Amino acid sequence: MTDLLIKICGISTEETMQATLDLGVDMVGLVFFPKSPRHVSLTQACKLADMARGKAKVVALTVNMDLDSLSRINELVAPDIFQFHGNETPEACAAAKVMYNKQVMKAVAISDRSDLEEALYYSIVADRLLFDAKPPKGSDLPGGNGVTFDWDLLKDLDLAKPFMLSGGLDASNVAQAITRSGATAVDVSSGVEREKGVKDIEKIRAFVAAARSVSPVAGE
Numbered sequence: 681m682t683d684l685l686i687k688i689c690g691i692s693t694e695e696t697m698q699a700t701l702d703l704g705v706d707m708v709g710l711v712f713f714p715k716s717p718r719h720v721s722l723t724q725a726c727k728l729a730d731m732a733r734g735k736a737k738v739v740a741l742t743v744n745m746d747l748d749s750l751s752r753i754n755e756l757v758a759p760d761i762f763q764f765h766g767n768e769t770p771e772a773c774a775a776a777k778v779m780y781n782k783q784v785m786k787a788v789a790i791s792d793r794s795d796l797e798e799a800l801y802y803s804i805v806a807d808r809l810l811f812d813a814k815p816p817k818g819s820d821l822p823g824g825n826g827v828t829f830d831w832d833l834l835k836d837l838d839l840a841k842p843f844m845l846s847g848g849l850d851a852s853n854v855a856q857a858i859t860r861s862g863a864t865a866v867d868v869s870s871g872v873e874r875e876k877g878v879k880d881i882e883k884i885r886a887f888v889a890a891a892r893s894v895s896p897v898a899g900e
């Protein structure tokens with residue numbers, strides 16, 4: 681049995697970072713994607729990452745980013761984990777892992793069982809998979825849309841690597857999502873915001889409490 685891992689994604693202010701760290705979460709996500717309302721500059725990201733270092737793993741979320749920009753994030757922000765949330769190939773994930781000597785978490789968008797096949801390829805090279813819902817038609821963002829998918833699809837999934845559950849989670853549904861999917865790790869962004877891109881500390885607190893209310897899950 682193991683404790684659930686909790687990641688709060690899209691933190692952009694020092695106040696939210698401090699409150700989130702005080703809750704003892706496992707991972708904090710910084711978004712490097714200009715179209716996102718949660719996008720942070722490199723300067724702000726360095727400040728936020730320094731606050732988190734040694735307290736929670738710093739996750740750098742990127743979407744189809746070129747190598748020069750990835751290298752700059754790696755050098756200046758020094759994240760613990762890269763979260764690739766675009767169409768990065770398994771080869772690109774493997775190359776980044778070797779080049780930066782960092783963990784890689786690859787997002788896979790799910791709407792039905794057939795989408796899980798993609799996860800098999802990524803599970804060979806990534807350290808962890810992140811299951812998210814497919815974005816709604818016309819969305820500018822490949823994630824962070826507050827959309828759920830059928831959590832039952834993940835039950836008893838036999839993968840070589842652990843997965844993190846995301847997509848439309850909030851304090852009201854995270855316990856059920858964990859129970860139905862068998863997830864040992866959860867990630868949230870929109871569900872802990874008062875408006876798009878603006879985190880709400882009370883919602884983060886409620887989310888963490890609701891997630892932790894579920895009995896310890898089978899280990900990773």
Ligand SMILES: O=C(O)c1ccccc1N[C@@H]1O[C@H](COP(=O)(O)O)[C@@H](O)[C@H]1O
Binds near residue numbers: 821825869
């Ligand atoms: O949060 C964003 O703005 C974002 C932008 C581009 C790709 C992914 C993004 N967020 C990730 O999406 C999932 C689900 O988020 P939500 O809880 O449904 O809002 C999560 O893994 C975020 O890390």
